[in-house]
Each structure stands twice: as structure tokens, then as C-alpha cells.
Amino acid sequence: MDTLTSRKPVEAVIAAMGSTTARRPDLIKRGLTDWDLQRAVAEGRVRRLARSVYGLPDAAAFDVLLATNQAQLGCFSRAEKMGLWVLNTPRIPHVAVIHGRPVPGCKVHRFKGRLTLWDVLRHCVQCGTEVEALCVVESALVKKKCTMSQLRRVFDKRRDAAMRRILDKVDPQSQSIAETCGRYFLREAGFNVQGQAAVRGMGHLDLLVEGILGVETDGEKHHNSALAWAEDLRRLNVLTIQDVPTLHIKASDAMYHPDAMVELVRNALRALENRRR
Template sequence: MDGSQGRKTRQVVAAIAAGGKVGRQKDLLACGHSEWSLRQAVKAGMIMRIAPGYYALPDADPLDLHLARHQARKTCFSKAAELGLWILNPVPQPHVAAAHGRPVPGCKVHRVKGGQTLMDILRQCVGCGSELEALAVLESAVVLKQCTVHELRTAFSRRGDGAARAVIAMIDPQSQSIVETAARYLLKKVGYNVQGQASVWGVGHLDLLVEGILGVELDGEKYHNTPEGWAEDLRRDNLLVINGVWKLRIPAAVVLYNPDLMLLWVERALDRIETASPR
């Protein structure tokens, strides 16, 4: 393979890699690659033709290969997870988009024609998930700067988008994690006033401040189970006591998998604060 041929086949490989290791011939041709370059890359063993009109790298994910063979691709929560957005609950089946709308073994099919934008994927999440699941995805899209709240409002301005607009109204761009998003949502749903990332002088920001008097710190293992994280937690806890701020420290697992316990702790802590407050 001469220099020009080698360069063109490498460009094909790079294009397929950029698209997730599986590519449609239609898309590759639209980007300026030729059928000849595709055939040469297959001949050289650099890519595989896995179905009519579909090519893949040798190390492509088996699920992506399965979808390509059925002329489908990831969408909804499955695509949102691939984009790094916050997914509250893993989906039991991959959600896939297919123009033909026919069943794809082991998958939930969305009938979708043409390409999909981020807003298309977010719209599917709103339609498929609970309000909290939709909030986690949409809020993370804003927090991770994949879109803005204004862009969401513009995209979901149609008559049938009331549920999405209700979710958008709950978004806090200051949220630091899916655990914070879930805790804030659950506490507000039962009627508490909740402020995210509340500033306390000398301490920094509390994850949540409930009713203006109870701080809530939400502990995930990734940060807090380290010597540095533990030392910072002790520093903050001591300063909160000095500042007269009541605080609960709630594990992420409780928020996500036993939220009733979190609500009980908050209720009892607020009752205790009320009892202890001078009349």
C-alpha cells in the first residue's frame, strides 16, 4: 500500500474510531471517504464489514456490532450514559434507535429516522424515565456544559413539552453530583426548602442546606474514602460546629437506594433543632 493509499485508509480508520468504532457507509461517504478507501481498509484488515452499509474496527464493542447488524444505534438513556451524563438507574435493556422500528433482540427500540442531536436524546430520556431520572440527565448536560438551560428551554418549547419544562425548572447548574441532584429533588418533593451548594463562612460550600438551618453533606466513596478527603471532612465538621451549623452526613448509597431513611434523618434532625432552639 503506497503512501497516498495508506493515508486514506488511516483516515477511514480514524473516522470510524471517532464515531465509536462502528460507522455507517452513508456517513463515511458524506464525510468525503470513498468506497475504494473502505474496501482497501477491509482488505488490509484495519476495519471489518459487519453488515450491508456498516463497518467497524476489530476491537469494537460487541453490543455496537449487534446493533449495526440490525441497523440500529444507541439512544435515550443508553446513549446518554455513553456521553457521560448522569444515569440514576442502569437500564435493564439497551435503548436503541432504528428507522425500521422492528424489534432488535434484547433491546428497547425507539423508531427514529435520520441523525440524532443531543436534544433528541434528552427528549427520549424525558419520555422514557421518571421525573427524577430525567432531571439527572438534563441537569448533568448543563453541569457538564454540553448545553445551557436556555438551549433546553428553547428545544422544549412545543405544546407537548410540559413535562420536560417542569424538569428544566428544577435544574440547578451548581449541582456537583447525581447524589446531590437526587437528594435535593427528594427533599423538595416532600416540601422542604433546599438550597444547593450553600456557602458557610470559613467552611466552604455545603452540598445542601435544608430550611436554612440544617446542613447536609453527601458522602461518596470516591472522594471521602481517602486520607485527604477524611482530613477535609474533619476540618469542615469542626468549623460547622464552631459556626453553630447543624449538619447531617449522609452516604450516597442511602440517598440513592434508601431515600426514606434519608428523609427520616432529616425530619428528626429538624425536630431536634426546633426543640433545642431558644424560645
């Protein structure tokens, strides 16, 4: 088979890259030639959007914006696309560019090269609040995208002090972003908090506060089936038998209304202390 027929069509190569646009150097690296690109444009299979920028006929407007501005999705926007836990979706997309010039409708981070997971995590720590960064970093561990030893090794530079503070707060056993936020805000309020605390016969509590009060952070979509409802009842009964009083807090409160959650926990602990005197 000759090379002209064995090479993938330009449009197939672009689609395989996970976008609707691509830059010439990236296409050349994947075995295409300028002749391939010229022929694809002439036949209407791809469009030449700008110098060294090509796109599918139905290229998404945002992909075109990124390609024509030599930008790539970055920071929290990239983390969200990677499936990591993003507490607050950015109001406008965050992008990384080498040139530092403004990109219309985007927040620009200056960066040279192709973004790796480490770059995305570093940008999130630099750009967001501590809890926002914690959610992203912790989820990278939970989702097995990296290990703690890798994170410790990569972020050992002087400039990474903020990341190391985040790593000291990470719990790779966390089961959800709501649990991560709940643990963070309760610890910030001064409580002793254990994540994924084992209870005999039940499994694990999301959080155990001061060794006596359970906290479950309940999200609606994970508790709205017959099977989930039955499991919730079983867990509640075991907690009662084991004498582990437990608060059920909406996931949205743990994430976005921490003061209400902290006050509820404080009142529950006070009631338990009064009862045991």
C-alpha cells in the same frame, strides 16, 4: 501526493468515528470510496458485516448488533456514554432506530436521523421517572454541555411540557448526582431546601433544609483520602463554630433510599425545634 495515498485507511476512519463498525454512507461522507472499502475487505483490514455495514476485524459484538440493525445507542444508555448522571443504568441497552423493528436484547426508541444532545435529553424525560430525568438534564448543565437559555429555547414546544417542569427543578450549581437526588426527594417531602448554601469560613453545604439544618451527601470515593479526611474535619469544625447542625448522609441513601433520608431529616428538625423552645 495522489488521492489514493492521501486518504486515510478505512480502518482508521472507522476507529476515528468512536466505534468498531460503520455504515457505508457515513464512510463515503468522510471521503472514502467504494473502491477503498472493497480493497480493505479484500485485504482483511475490515469485514463486510451486512449490506452497507463494515467493521474492524475485532469489532465489538454490541457494535455489530447496532450496525446490522441500523440502530444507535440512545436514551439513558447514550446519556451514560456521554458522561451524564444516570441514576439507574438501564437493565438492557436503549437504542434508537428509524424502522421501529425490534432489536434483540434492546429497548427500542423510534427516531429518524442522528441523535443530538437535545434528542437524548428529550428521550430521557419521556422514558424515565422525574428524578431520573432531572439527574441527566441537570448534569448536562453542570458539565457545561449546554446552557439553561439553550434548553429553554429548544424545549419550548407544546410536547415539551414535561421537560419544562424538569427545568424548573434544576440547580446548575449541584456538585453531584447524590446532591441532586437529595434535594429532589427532600423537596418532594415538603421541605424548603437550598442547594450549595454558603457557610462563612467553610465553603458550601450540599443542602440547607428549612434554613437551619445542613445536609451533606457523602460518597465513599470522594472521602477516602488523607486530604479529603482533613478537609472533612475542617468543615465539621467550622460548622460547629457557626452553629449549623449538619447530617452526613450516605450518597447511596440520598439516591436509592430516600425514605430513610427523609425520616432522618424530619427527626433532626424535630429535635432542633424541641431544643430551641
